[in-house]
Amino acid sequence: MTNATTNATTAPAMAPRTLPDAAGLAAATPPDRDRYADLLRLFSIGMVVLGHWVVALLTVHGAGAVTSSLPLMLSTWVWQVMALFFFVGGFAHARALRHRPPAAEFVRARVARLLPPVLVLLAVWTALAALMHAGGLTAGEFAVGLQLVTVPLWFLGVYLVIVLAAPATAALHRRFGLWPVLGAFAVAVACVDVLARGLDVPPAGYANLLLVWPAVHQLGYGYADGTLQRGGRRLAAVLAGGGLAATALLVFGPFGYPVLMVGLPGNEASNAAPPTLALLAQSLFLVGAALLLRPAGNALVARPRAWYAVAVGSSVIMTVYCWHLTACYAVQGVLLALGVRLPAPDTAWWFAALAGWLVGCSLALVALVALFRRFERPYGAFARGTVRPSAVVAGTLAAAAGLYAVAEAGLDVPAAAALPLALVAAGTWALRG
Numbered sequence: 001m002t003n004a005t006t007n008a009t010t011a012p013a014m015a016p017r018t019l020p021d022a023a024g025l026a027a028a029t030p031p032d033r034d035r036y037a038d039l040l041r042l043f044s045i046g047m048v049v050l051g052h053w054v055v056a057l058l059t060v061h062g063a064g065a066v067t068s069s070l071p072l073m074l075s076t077w078v079w080q081v082m083a084l085f086f087f088v089g090g091f092a093h094a095r096a097l098r099h100r101p102p103a104a105e106f107v108r109a110r111v112a113r114l115l116p117p118v119l120v121l122l123a124v125w126t127a128l129a130a131l132m133h134a135g136g137l138t139a140g141e142f143a144v145g146l147q148l149v150t151v152p153l154w155f156l157g158v159y160l161v162i163v164l165a166a167p168a169t170a171a172l173h174r175r176f177g178l179w180p181v182l183g184a185f186a187v188a189v190a191c192v193d194v195l196a197r198g199l200d201v202p203p204a205g206y207a208n209l210l211l212v213w214p215a216v217h218q219l220g221y222g223y224a225d226g227t228l229q230r231g232g233r234r235l236a237a238v239l240a241g242g243g244l245a246a247t248a249l250l251v252f253g254p255f256g257y258p259v260l261m262v263g264l265p266g267n268e269a270s271n272a273a274p275p276t277l278a279l280l281a282q283s284l285f286l287v288g289a290a291l292l293l294r295p296a297g298n299a300l301v302a303r304p305r306a307w308y309a310v311a312v313g314s315s316v317i318m319t320v321y322c323w324h325l326t327a328c329y330a331v332q333g334v335l336l337a338l339g340v341r342l343p344a345p346d347t348a349w350w351f352a353a354l355a356g357w358l359v360g361c362s363l364a365l366v367a368l369v370a371l372f373r374r375f376e377r378p379y380g381a382f383a384r385g386t387v388r389p390s391a392v393v394a395g396t397l398a399a400a401a402g403l404y405a406v407a408e409a410g411l412d413v414p415a416a417a418a419l420p421l422a423l424v425a426a427g428t429w430a431l432r433g
Contacts (some may be wrong), residue, residue: 090220
């Protein structure tokens with residue numbers, strides 16, 4: 001993610017202290033930049049943050065029966081928006097690959113923009129975990145915090161693999177177009193579901209991590225080359241309506257997919273872990289809805305102040321993603337110190353408690369972003385020399401595997417976290433050159 005004044009290939013990630021005023025930024029932004037893509041990226045991360053904060057509140061203070069209510073379960077069809085981030089990622093990667101840079105240079109440059117904030121998060125939390133273990137603070141809610149604080153890193157593990165494959169998947173798009181490749185991904189996802197669900201081999205379902213999300217990423221290529229825009233509102237409506245209808249058929253029809261698009265406390269069965277054909281259908285619905293809303297979104301970000309807000313938010317987007325759970329655990333730490341327990345969600349006071357919780361988390365996150373935003377920008381030291389393509393592949397895969405594994409293992413059991421952390425460190429070292 002580079003300065004918004006450079007080109008339209010990536011999200012604006014200039015340090016806030018270097019931003020001009022709103023009018024100056026708007027004037028300096030290249031006319032071919034797709035500001036709506038930046039808005040979608042920021043919106044998707046914002047929704048993820050809010051969703052995680054609500055889930056954290058339910059996890060720590062009790063969920064009761066609310067997470068099994070059909071309205072709340074259906075709401076996950078709207079606020080499970082990771083698909084939008086993969087969609088915009090495909091768009092950004094297509095733009096970055098327009099001039100066919102060497103694959104190793106492309107991958108290394110993208111990874112160098114993603115890893116620094118993550119490495120700082122892991123370093124800080126590994127040190128905190130060691131102190132908590134030494135002080136005996138590893139039971140109850142402390143253990144929950146250590147176990148869950150790394151959960152969002154699963155996304156980065158998967159995303160790094162998609163980055164590594166992007167030169168090849170972009171070539172497939174150029175050769176065959178959007179729909180044949182997307183159809184092939186959908187068939188592969190369905191086959192994995194048959195094996196995992198129909199033939200009762202659940203571990204096989206995790207293959208869909210590298211099928212569902214790359215399929216959505218492929219849609220971003222169709223946005224970058226104008227395929228989706230040329231279809232107009234009719235195609236957008238077909239994607240939105242067809243995706244929603246297919247999701248409903250898979251969930252409420254004879255196929256028996258879970259209702260939830262993301263797991264909730266006390267109701268973990270979902271289409272997200274591992275991803276399923278129903279999640280792919282819901283992703284098509286979200287992308288179609290985003291395309292339908294594109295004119296309104298473009299009108300919004302055409303306003304200098306709105307575009308300024310998007311640019312500032314995008315400049316710290318990885319810092320926000322990495323530290324948002326730390327923010328809510330900091331709030332919970334204050335509540336523990338004060339001996340305060342918030343009301344259950346089936347009480348009249350819960351919405352007031354939720355509002356206070358979100359305000360507290362937001363303030364804590366602002367402080368954390370101010371502290372750690374300096375690590376958002378890529379550093380030359382991260383890629384200080386030449387590196388062989390084989391080292392780029394090995395380093396990216398090692399970092400991806402380590403991030404996914406530490407997301408699964410957490411930091412509450414040092415022995416379980418040791419190997420994932422070592423993989424991340426080894427991958428980073430290989431990529432530095």
